[in-house]
Amino acid sequence: MQVNALQQYIDLYRDNKALIEDNSASLLNSFREDAFSRLSATHLPAKGSEDYELSDLDGMLAPDYGLNLSRLPLGFDPALSFRCDVPNLSTSLFMLLNDSWAETEISRRALPDGVIVCPLRKAAEEYPDLVAKYYGRAADGDNPLVALNTMLVQDGFFMYVPKGMKLEKPVQLVNIFAGGIPMMAVRRMLIVIDDDAEARLLVCDHTQNEEQDFLSLQTIEIFAGERASFDIYDLEESTRRTSRLSTLYLRQAERSNVLVDGITLFNGTTRNEYHCTFDGRHCELRLLGMAIEDEQRHIDNYTMIRHNTPDCHSNELFKYVVDDEAKGAFAGRIYVADGAVKTEAYQSNRNLVGSDKARMMSKPQLEIYNDDVKCSHGSATGQLDPMQLFYMRTRGLSEETARLLLKQAFMADVIEGVRMPMVRDRLRLLVERRLSGEKKLCQDCNEECPAHDTITL
Amino acid sequence: MLKVKDLHAEINGKEILKGINLEVKPGEVHAIMGPNGSGKSTLSMVLAGNPAYTVTGGSAEFNGKDLLEMLPETRSHEGLFLGFQYPVEIPGVSMVNFMRAAINAKRKYMDQPPMSATEFLKLMREKRAIVELDNKLASRSVNEGFSGGEKKRNEIFQMAMLEPKLSILDETDSGLDIDALRIVAEGVNKLKTANNATIVITHYQRLLDYIKPDVIHILYKGRIVRTAGPELALELEERGYDWIKEEVDKQDA
Ligand SMILES: Nc1ncnc2c1ncn2[C@@H]1O[C@H](COP(=O)(O)OP(=O)(O)OP(=O)(O)O)[C@@H](O)[C@H]1O
Ligand SMILES: [Mg+2]
Numbered sequence: 001m002q003v004n005a006l007q008q009y010i011d012l013y014r015d016n017k018a019l020i021e022d023n024s025a026s027l028l029n030s031f032r033e034d035a036f037s038r039l040s041a042t043h044l045p046a047k048g049s050e051d052y053e054l055s056d057l058d059g060m061l062a063p064d065y066g067l068n069l070s071r072l073p074l075g076f077d078p079a080l081s082f083r084c085d086v087p088n089l090s091t092s093l094f095m096l097l098n099d100s101w102a103e104t105e106i107s108r109r110a111l112p113d114g115v116i117v118c119p120l121r122k123a124a125e126e127y128p129d130l131v132a133k134y135y136g137r138a139a140d141g142d143n144p145l146v147a148l149n150t151m152l153v154q155d156g157f158f159m160y161v162p163k164g165m166k167l168e169k170p171v172q173l174v175n176i177f178a179g180g181i182p183m184m185a186v187r188r189m190l191i192v193i194d195d196d197a198e199a200r201l202l203v204c205d206h207t208q209n210e211e212q213d214f215l216s217l218q219t220i221e222i223f224a225g226e227r228a229s230f231d232i233y234d235l236e237e238s239t240r241r242t243s244r245l246s247t248l249y250l251r252q253a254e255r256s257n258v259l260v261d262g263i264t265l266f267n268g269t270t271r272n273e274y275h276c277t278f279d280g281r282h283c284e285l286r287l288l289g290m291a292i293e294d295e296q297r298h299i300d301n302y303t304m305i306r307h308n309t310p311d312c313h314s315n316e317l318f319k320y321v322v323d324d325e326a327k328g329a330f331a332g333r334i335y336v337a338d339g340a341v342k343t344e345a346y347q348s349n350r351n352l353v354g355s356d357k358a359r360m361m362s363k364p365q366l367e368i369y370n371d372d373v374k375c376s377h378g379s380a381t382g383q384l385d386p387m388q389l390f391y392m393r394t395r396g397l398s399e400e401t402a403r404l405l406l407k408q409a410f411m412a413d414v415i416e417g418v419r420m421p422m423v424r425d426r427l428r429l430l431v432e433r434r435l436s437g438e439k440k441l442c443q444d445c446n447e448e449c450p451a452h453d454t455i456t457l
Numbered sequence: 458m459l460k461v462k463d464l465h466a467e468i469n470g471k472e473i474l475k476g477i478n479l480e481v482k483p484g485e486v487h488a489i490m491g492p493n494g495s496g497k498s499t500l501s502m503v504l505a506g507n508p509a510y511t512v513t514g515g516s517a518e519f520n521g522k523d524l525l526e527m528l529p530e531t532r533s534h535e536g537l538f539l540g541f542q543y544p545v546e547i548p549g550v551s552m553v554n555f556m557r558a559a560i561n562a563k564r565k566y567m568d569q570p571p572m573s574a575t576e577f578l579k580l581m582r583e584k585r586a587i588v589e590l591d592n593k594l595a596s597r598s599v600n601e602g603f604s605g606g607e608k609k610r611n612e613i614f615q616m617a618m619l620e621p622k623l624s625i626l627d628e629t630d631s632g633l634d635i636d637a638l639r640i641v642a643e644g645v646n647k648l649k650t651a652n653n654a655t656i657v658i659t660h661y662q663r664l665l666d667y668i669k670p671d672v673i674h675i676l677y678k679g680r681i682v683r684t685a686g687p688e689l690a691l692e693l694e695e696r697g698y699d700w701i702k703e704e705v706d707k708q709d710a
Contacts, residue, residue, distance in 0.1 A: 386509065391545035393529035394505050394538070395559040395564070395615060409598075411551025442617065 005061035006044055006144070010036065013151050016069055023071040024154040025124035028188075032337070035150035044144055048290070053329040054300040054362045055271040060243045062190055065184035065215050068098060071154060091172035091202065092117065098177060099155060114162035117171060120188055123158035125184050130160065134192050138221040138249035140275065145247050147371040149186055149219040156188035161197040163225070167216065170200040170420060171455075177242065182213040189218065191232070195225035195253070200232075200420055207238040220248040222456065224256035226280065231259040231419055240295065242268040247275070252312075254280025262301065263427065264291040265434050267300045277306040278315070278340075289318035290414045292434050293326035293358075300329040307336040307343045307373075316347040319414050321407055321435070323354035329361040334368075334375065341372040351381040352410055354403075407435045458483050458654050459504075459623055464515035466503045473499040476515065481623065484651045488665055488690065489658045491676035492698045497658045498542050500676065501625045505539040506518075506532050520622065533559075534566035536622030540612035540629045542658070547599035552611075555599050556581065556618055563619065566652035584617040605632035611662040613644045620648075625656045630664040642667030662694045676706055 013020065013036055021029045047056040094117060095102040111117060124131045135242035139146045161167050177185065193199050207214055216238075224230050236244060243265060252258055262272050276285055291299045305314045320328040330349045338381065352359045364377040384406050392402035411431050420426035464477040473496045481487055489497055503510050504517060506529035517524040519535060527535065547555070553576050561571040572580070585595055588610045600608050609629050614637070626645070630638055645655065645668055657668055665673075665687065673690050675683040677698070682705050683689065 003625070138684055385545075387545050388547050390505075390507050390509075390529060391541065391547070392550075392555070394533055394541075395619065396530050396533035396562040397555075397558050398562060399528070399532050401562065405550050405554070406547070409547065412549040 003060045004043065006039060006148070008064070008212055009061070009148060009152065010039055012067070013249070019069050019152060020152065023069065024400065025121045027124040027128055027132055027135060028121065028153060028349065031150050035141065035147040038141060039151060042142075042144055042147075050273075051302055051331050052300070053331060053363070054298050054327055055073040055329075056269075057271075060245060060269060060271075061148075063182060063213055063215070065182045065213070066179075067184050067186065068100065069154070071100060073100070075092045077275070091170045093172045094157070095456060096173065096175045096185075096187065098155060098183055099153075099187045101155060101157075102176075112165060112167065114160075114165060115167060116158065116160040118154035118158055120158040120190055121154065123160075124189075127160075130192075131158065131190065134189055134221065136221075138223065138251045138275075138277075139219050139247065142272075143247060145217065145245050145273070146219050146249075149188060149217050149247070151390055152186045152217075153188040153219070154186070156190070158189075159191045160200065161193045161199045163194040164196045165194075166197065167199040170202055170423075172202045172204070174226055175203065175205045176208060177214040177216070177238065178208040179212065179214075180209075182215075182217040185226065187216060187218040189220040191220070191222045191230075193224050193228040193230045193256075194221075196227045198229040200230070202420075202423060203232065203234045204236075205236045205244070207236055207242045207261070210239050210241070212241060213243075214238070215243045216245070218246045220246070221244075222248070222250045222258070224250070224252045224258050226253045226255060228253070229258075230256070230258045230286045231261070233261045233263065233418065234272065234418070235263045235265065237266045238268060239266065240268045240297065244268075244270040244272070246271070250274070250276040250285075251281040252276070252278050252285065254309075255282045256280070259285040259288070259417075261288040261418060262290070264289075264293070264299055265430060267291075267293075267297055267299060271300045271316065272302070274301070274303040275306075276304065277386065278309050278312040278314075281309050281311040283309070283312040285312075285314040286417060287314065287316040288414050288417045289330075290411060290431075291318075291320045291322075291328055292411075292431070293320065293328050294323040295326060296324070297326045299327075300331075300425070301393040302331045302333075304333045305356065306343065307334070307340040307345060309337075310339065310341045310343070312340070313344040314346070316345075317414055317417065317449065318347075318349045319411060320351040320360060321354065321410065322351060322358040322360050325355070325357040327359045329363075330379075331363045331365070332377070333365045334377070335448070336366075336368040336370065336373050336375065338369040341370055343370075343373040343375070345373070347377040349377075349379040350410070352407060353381055353383060404432070404436050411435075458520055460516075460518040462502075462516045464500075464503070464517060465513045466499065466510050467500070467513055467608055468510050472503075472512075472513065473679050477676075477679070477681060479674065479681060481654050481656060483622075483654055485654050485672065486649070486668060486670045487654070487656045488670035488673045489656060489676055489681075490660065490673060490690065490693060492702070496660070496679045497676050498627055499679075501539055501542075501627045501656075501658065504532075504625060505537065507622065510551045515650040530562065531566075533621075534563050536653075538619055538621035538624040539615050540609075540616060540624065540626040542631075544600050544603075544608040544612055546601045546603075548601045550599050552595045552597060552599055553581070556615070559619065569656060580618065584614055587617050587647055588613045589640050590614045606634060606637045609633055610637060613641050617644065622653050623656070624648075624653070625658070627658045628660070629657070630659050630661060633668055638664065639667065662690050671695050675701060677702065
């Protein structure tokens with residue numbers, strides 16, 4: 001067993017500093033030393049410690065993953081074998097292959113005036129002032145996962161929507177894991193939706209190779225300007241052998257309206273963190289999460305919503321279906337600052353546990369430092385109702401079908417929370433397929449799928 | 458059609474049915490009456506295959522097949538229908554999807570192709586008319602937020618959709634207003650043929666004014682203690698159960 005999984009990355013950085021920096025941008029490089037010294041002075045939180053109920057960070061980081069530090073292009077075309085699960089969406093599609101930008105037809109096409117969607121490295125070189133204003137400003141450098149990402153990251157995804165721009169077409173980012181050796185992808189996303197702008201982003205994680213180990217270490221920073229409106233749907237469809245460590249940081253300015261939706265359909269071991277902070281008054285946040293876990297999959301979702309300013313509303317709903325020997329954890333914190341009057345914060349976590357060996361841990365936590373608030377939280381973990389099952393069976397539905405319909409019904413309200421109709425319809429179908437035990441979700445992949453014909457590596 | 462012999466069943470280790478004998482032939486209507494807690498719903502649950510109950514003895518044959526061997530869904534496919542005393546609410550599952558899944562499950566069992574959407578909607582419309590079920594209810598989640606009477610109407614609607622050979626209607630009349638009672642009873646009569654049969658569980662003569670039973674059984678303490686013609690219901694209406702209870706309890710003592 002590895003004594004300190006973190007150390008191997010610290011060593012890797014020290015030994016390859018020049019290589020890492022030569023293949024990245026100077027702005028990104030300027031954050032590394034600070035991250036390095038923070039990491040050197042800390043250790044990873046232990047599994048089971050507060051807010052890390054299921055996350056064995058040491059274990060997840062222990063394997064000897066390869067990193068593509070010299071940014072070698074991968075020697076194959078992911079479009080050949082990629083099967084998109086959210087096809088027929090009329091989106092502007094971009095792709096990251098492991099953590100490298102994959103040039104696509106669309107990515108060369110012009111976006112509306114002033115809108116930037118490009119590799120983070122390129123953005124840092126071409127728009128240094130813009131990127132410097134935001135990079136590393138939302139993420140907490142003391143979070144070891146953020147520090148690790150910052151120390152190693154070389155590239156990623158940058159999206160900027162300028163003031164007043166209403167981006168009609170949703171942007172879709174497909175992250176593909178592929179390769180013949182265990183790989184670690186260090187991915188950074190920086191998203192800036194400026195004042196009065198509007199945009200939607202759909203992120204899909206796919207692992208192509210079922211038989212290979214992968215680790216994704218991702219940090220997402222999102223800035224929503226005043227009166228901005230933004231949706232992000234982050235869909236994981238990886239494999240048993242994929243680990244995912246994701247830290248999302250959101251800052252919301254006055255009267256912004258944001259929806260964050262984390263959807264886990266297939267995974268191996270996942271930890272998702274959602275850190276959301278209101279910096280202005282009258283912000284709205286809808287935070288949604290859904291996880292379907294079976295076999296021996298693990299998921300640990302941590303959410304933190306900081307009501308620092310008055311008059312903000314947050315509404316959080318996380319739902320899990322946990323079967324077989326799978327494990328799920330939910331830790332949801334809401335912090336309401338002194339002075340954040342007229343806060344409304346609602347949190348709900350509902351879980352269905354389908355077997356004796358499946359486990360679900362749920363921990364809601366409210367910290368409220370003023371009286372003028374409306375807050376509620378609820379957590380319930382239960383099983384399918386035997387009377388409902390029996391009723392359905394007396395009408396001729398097989399037990400399997402009855403279970404499927406009940407599980408789908410259970411997930412209905414999180415699906416309804418999706419604000420993009422085509423994503424909602426597609427998700428309903430994907431959830432149905434997932435719950436009915438299908439191993440691969442996409443079956444009707446065809447030429448209309450935007451993932452086709454678009455990639456020219 | 459249905460032959461029940463010396464049926465014993467328990468729930469949570471408590472014996473509720475203590476030797477039920479019952480025979481129902483095609484075209485017949487049977488009424489089962491009896492004091493509260495005597496085991497009427499238990500009998501219906503056991504016949505429909507509720508896994509919460511354990512059969513500890515006896516047999517039940519349905520059209521020559523061993524009923525007790527079958528899964529609840531197979532019993533349904535074979536033509537058994539249970540109208541629940543307390544219909545179950547299923548939030549998030551629409552009546553339309555539920556019924557379509559039910560119809561197609563049966564068709565699959567019968568080696569028939571699934572029903573087309575147009576055919577299915579036409580069938581829904583037709584059957585809804587029989588019990589005058591509001592279209593709004595048919596488009597909502599199963600029984601969710603339905604009033605007591607609407608739930609009962611919905612049971613008969615489902616019965617009409619599934620065209621069972623034997624329907625067991627457990628207190629379908631309770632909770633219905635006078636008009637609804639007539640509509641539901643007329644619905645049951647419309648669905649009646651020479652080849653199917655009905656068991657109505659009820660406390661009241663007024664249902665039997667509409668649905669004329671051929672035979673009346675009285676269930677008491679887990680046994681059928683009396684079987685007679687329709688006149689028995691009238692006698693009960695007048696005299697209550699005490700005289701029967703007394704006779705039975707005397708024999709037991
Ligand atoms: N889960 C259970 N555990 C123990 N006893 C039960 C359980 N369910 C039902 N019983 C008992 O079984 C007996 C028969 O109940 P059942 O519901 O069959 O009566 P019923 O004849 O339908 O009454 P009613 O006319 O009130 O509907 C009652 O004494 C009831 O308390
Ligand atoms: Mg009863």
